[in-house]
Amino acid sequence: MKPKILIVEDQYIEADYLRMMLTKAGYPVCGIARSVAEAQDIIKRENPQLVLLDIFLKGKFTGIDLAKQLKEDRVAFIYLSANSNEDILTAAKATEPYGFLVKPFREKDLLISLEIAFYLYEQSMSAKWQMEAQVKKELLQIEQTKDGWTKKLLHTARALQPYLSFDCLAVKFKALEGAHFSGFALLRIGFDEYQVIGFKELCTISGKDPEIIRQALVHTPNDNAAGWYNGEDFKSLFATHPMKALFADTFDLGSNLVLPFLSSDNYVFSLSFFRRITDGYSTDKMEGMFRLQQPLAAVMNSIAAEEKKQALLMDDKPAGAAREVVNSSEGHFNGIIGSSPALLNVMDMINQVAPVDTSVLILGESGTGKEKIADSIHHLSRRKGQPFVKVNCGALPATLIESELFGHEKGAFTGAIDKRIGKFERADKGTIFLDEIGELPIELQVKLLRVLQEQEVERLGSRAPIKINVRIIAATNRNLEREVAEGRFRLDLYYRLNVFPILLPPLRERREDLPALIEHFIHYYNRKAGKKITGMADKAFKKMMAYEWPGNIRELEHFIERHILLAKTGIIEDVSFSKLLSQEQPGTATAGRMKTSDENERDHILAVLKKCNGKIWGPAGAAEILNLNPSTLRSKMIKLGIKKEYSE
Known part of the structure; x- marks a missing residue:
């Protein structure tokens, strides 16, 4: 039926x-x-x-x-x-x-x-129940271990993270007839890494006097009712929950979900989940946690009574290990460097979508590492042993795009002297990565939509469609919603691709990752250039931390490579930025308004062209400096309206 x-x-x-x-x-x-x-x-x-x-x-x-x-x-x-x-x-x-x-x-x-709609609906519901079943299984295993309560809750946090994302988890409890509660928090500092925050650690991190925090604990009521609070609703709790106000201020938190329950030995527990974003929680997420109440209560019941009594003393001893790596993410996200909250959110999304065949649209500015994200999704998927075909839609000549994507038969057009297998056929049973999808001509978008919907291609010159089984990952630095509104991108194709969007943060919004990225690139280019640079001077490092990085990670990589080659001692003593490349920083107001990403990109390309005296191709040409295929650069220049003498 x-x-x-x-x-x-x-x-x-x-x-x-x-x-x-x-x-x-x-x-x-x-x-x-x-x-x-x-x-x-x-x-x-x-x-x-x-x-x-x-x-x-x-x-x-x-x-x-x-x-x-x-x-x-x-x-x-x-x-x-x-x-x-x-x-x-x-x-x-x-x-x-x-x-x-x-x-x-x-x-x-x-x-x-x-x-497609029914398939996606069934897949999403199936994935949801499968994940819930997996979390319940892991909680049962945690309940049966002989670990102490700190380790039990560390493992509980890890089990819950894919199901309910959080940046901080506060575990609070008190005896049913007790006067005050105690507990600790788990602060997420890596993909599978948490720092235990006890009384002493909170005093140190917040800079507050211990007596102030003791008073905040005494005057903060226990969370007796389940609920979720976003943005202003979360802030409205601060007057009556001084500990939540302290946590929000100390760790920059913007939303909260609370789940309380009573243990079998008459302790009132509450798990208080926090996210930095202001819209982190919803009714749907609350209902999901209700379904986990029983296994979570079982974990709390398994904690020894003596441990609970000891924790209620609220002394100044450290809560335990300052940090614990539950399971390293190395190998999961090969080539993705950093642990900032913005990047961890991206890793969570990769981990969530990789195992299923859902289409993914990767969005973000040029140089943010969209190809690395596509690599991770494929290698974490069930298709990892199958072909992974990459296509730069902006680099393909308009006259050959259809043949490149879908293939052609011998004699299909002038110059077709042999049969050609297209990129989609080559990716059969695997993944195809359509980079710079926003550059695809409108007339090809219709044909691509047909291929994505019908899962079949037809080579040029052939009337026999060929069935394919391909997962789609697309990427663009363009605002596709604006492209749709202005008639340059098909609305139905946008929605077919935008099943699971992942927005990559620009480097200026994840400055915490700069030290790790700098160290990574120094190590890489040391080996490549046969040098032994050990680091950089404080002066150079401060300049790099203050810079806006309009070219994002790609610009940083080339910057480090250049300074490794120029270094005359064992460290990078100083750094310099080209005025042409740094004068138009993202976010700079011009004529009373913010520049669009297209305008910033146009200005950046013009500045480089001017520096290269209009040279596009070859050594020291604009394409080389921008790390773009010359055909891609030419296509961008035409779309951005850069004058003709540069584009010929």
Whole structure:
């Protein structure tokens, strides 16, 4: 039996045409609604399994308003729209739809979109239950160990992290009739690495007098009710929960989820999860934690009574090991250097999406390491032993893109003297990485969408489609929502790629990682150049920490390589930055507004071209300095409107 579908569309002819196509394909249609209110009535009566949802409807509410409810109720939905501006697209994306159909569309497009939506829905639900089952299994194993409570809770934190992301976990407890609570916190400092924060450590890190913290503990009530608090709601707790205010100020926290329970030996426990972002938690995450209450209570019950009594003394002894590596991430994320909160969030997302075949869209400025992220996703996936084919869409000549991607038969066009196997065929059973997807010409975007939906390619000059099984990872430094709004990128292709977006932070937003990156590149280029540079002087290091790094990690790597070669002693004594490369820093206000990423990129390319006297190709040319393929640079220059004499 095929799933039941509701159509929400206020244009009668279009809605009736949709109903006819669905009925013909064997899908039961439980109704047609022309407004949000009418749709809500039908949903209550019929419980549809998927909703086809027009964004623009008659009445006060839009399809996006209804989508928020559908998301909350875990009902899959696909948007229908003829066009969207950037604001509408951003709002639609936040509701996490299972597809997007651009009007007008073919019957085959509709049926394939439905298949994909149901597949994604089933995969997401299956993955969710599998992860929950795995967490319960790990908690059972932790309960049965003979470890002390600090180690038990370290391992509990590690088990929960993939299920409920957090930057800090405060474990609090007190005897049921006790006057005050005690406990400690686990501060995340690496992918699988936590620092234990006890009373003494908190005094040291916060810089507060021990008596002030004792008083905060005494005057902070126990968390007796489960709940989650984001942004301003979290801040509103500070007046009555001075310890939460202290934690938020000390560790820069912005959201909180609390889960209390009673142990079998009459201790009141609460796990208080914190994230630095201000929208870290939701009803869905709270419900997930409720389902783990029983195994978590079992872990607390397994802690010896004597340990609990000892912990309640609230003395000044350290909580235990200053840090413990539960399981090193080395090998998981080969080539990804750093442990800043922004980067750890990216690692969590990689770890979450790698095992499934979901499409991934990697976003971020040039030089942020998008290819490294794609490498990690493939090598952590079930396809790691299969082909991993990389395609730079911006470097392919427009006349050859279709042949490169999909292949051609002998004689398909002038110059096709042999049969060619395309990149998609080469990636069969593996992964294809479509870098710079935003550079793909609009006419090729339609053909790419067909390939992604139908999982088949047709070589140029052939009429026989070839079935393929390929996972898609795409990347771009462009704002695709703006590209869609301005007609340069197809809305339906954007949604087909944007199933699981990963936004990479620029280097200026993860300065904590600079020391590790600098050390890594010094070590690498020492070996490459046969030198023995041991580090850099404080003066040089401070300059590097203050610099904005508009070219991100790529710029840093080339910068270190250059200074390794120039170093005359065992350390890098000083560093210098090219004025041309540093005068336009990201975030600089110009004419009363912030420059767009395209404008910054254009200025950067122009500055380099000026330095190279307009030379694009060859040694010391702009392409070499920018670390770009000359064809890619030429394509960028044309799109950014850089004058003709430079692009020839």
